[in-house]
Amino acid sequence: MSTIEITRLYTKDAENILEIFSSAFENYPLMQFLFEDTYKQSIKYMIKTMFDEASMVDNLLLGAFLEGKLQGVAFIAPPKNTEKTESNNNTESTNTASEEQFATAIGKEAMIRIEAYSNLKNANKPSSPHFYINALGVHPQSQGKGIGSALLSQIHQMSEEDSNSQGVALDTQTSDNVSYYQRFGYRVSTTAKLENVENWFMFRLN
Numbered sequence: 001m002s003t004i005e006i007t008r009l010y011t012k013d014a015e016n017i018l019e020i021f022s023s024a025f026e027n028y029p030l031m032q033f034l035f036e037d038t039y040k041q042s043i044k045y046m047i048k049t050m051f052d053e054a055s056m057v058d059n060l061l062l063g064a065f066l067e068g069k070l071q072g073v074a075f076i077a078p079p080k081n082t083e084k085t086e087s088n089n090n091t092e093s094t095n096t097a098s099e100e101q102f103a104t105a106i107g108k109e110a111m112i113r114i115e116a117y118s119n120l121k122n123a124n125k126p127s128s129p130h131f132y133i134n135a136l137g138v139h140p141q142s143q144g145k146g147i148g149s150a151l152l153s154q155i156h157q158m159s160e161e162d163s164n165s166q167g168v169a170l171d172t173q174t175s176d177n178v179s180y181y182q183r184f185g186y187r188v189s190t191t192a193k194l195e196n197v198e199n200w201f202m203f204r205l206n
Contacts (some may be wrong), residue, residue: 002066002067002128004064004065004066004145004146004147004150005064005065005177006062006063006064006065006150006151006154007062007063007065008060008062008063008085009059009061009062009063009070009073011051011065013061013070014047014048014055015063016063016069016070016188017047017063017070017073018043018047020029020070020071020072020073020137020138020139021046021047021073021135021137021173022039022040022043023139023140024137024138024139024140025043025135025137026039026040028105028173028174029173029174029197029198030117030173030197030199031043033113033117033194033195033196033197034110034113034114034117035110036110037051038106038107038110041105041106042053042105042106042110043056045101045102045105045106046102048101048102049099049101049102050075050131050135054075055154056079057078058080059075059077059078059134060074060075060076060077060078060153061073061074061075061076062074062076062154062155064138064147064151065151066142066145071138071139071142071145071147072137072138072139072142072147072148072150073135073136073137074133074136074151074155075134075135075136076131076132076133076134076155076158077131077132077134078131078162078165079129079130079131079135079162079164079165080129080164081206098168117194118193120192120194120199121171123188124189124192124199124201125146125169125170125198125201126166126167126169126189126203128166128167129164129165129166130159130165130166130167130169130203131155131158131159131162131165131167131168131169131193132168132169132170133155133168133169133170136148136151136152136170145155148180149184152184155168156168156184156204156206159206160206165206166205166206167203167204167205167206168186168204169189169202169204170186170201170202170204170205171199171200171201172199172200172202173197173198173199173200175200177200178200180200182202183203184204185204185205186202186203186204187202187203187204188200188201188202189201189202189203
């Protein structure tokens with residue numbers, strides 16, 4: 001069996017990350033809701049914004065390599081970036097240059113939908129300090145090879161070794177994913193609809 005290596009990702013990996021996320025989430029309900037028919041264009045700007053956030057506010061981009069090739073990616077916020085504070089819910093907070101470029105590129109209506117999703121996510125986050133998996137994607141050709149499991153195991157270990165973290169939270173928009181995450185100890189905390197998209201908010205206690 002080939003060994004899966006988990007490492008932190010950097011700007012040089014941007015093209016491979018784009019390939020994985022764009023293919024993994026192409027028909028995903030949340031992405032269809034947020035970007036509609038501009039998905040392929042908008043995902044490029046979203047990846048750039050993710051990189052800028054990872055470098056500026058200590059969010060993490062983790063990659064899973066199989067036989068030396070990147071096959072899975074997870075974008076994670078550590079406990080200090082997931083706490084519920086007034087600043088998290090302040091929609092008038094200062095945007096970074098990357099966020100402004102992203103907003104310009106995808107248009108006002110898409111930004112309104114993203115803000116609605118962000119508000120819903122913030123409202124359903126656990127109150128205790130935690131890691132939050134903002135996105136986890138595996139290339140369709142490599143699904144079923146343990147890559148998602150390896151990424152989750154690494155994130156769980158990070159949470160368990162962090163004295164400030166009480167667990168790992170995430171949200172998903174398909175019932176199949178709910179069943180998948182339940183196998184790793186996650187439980188559904190709440191559910192909520194965003195127009196016609198069902199959202200399951202899940203938490204795994206350390």
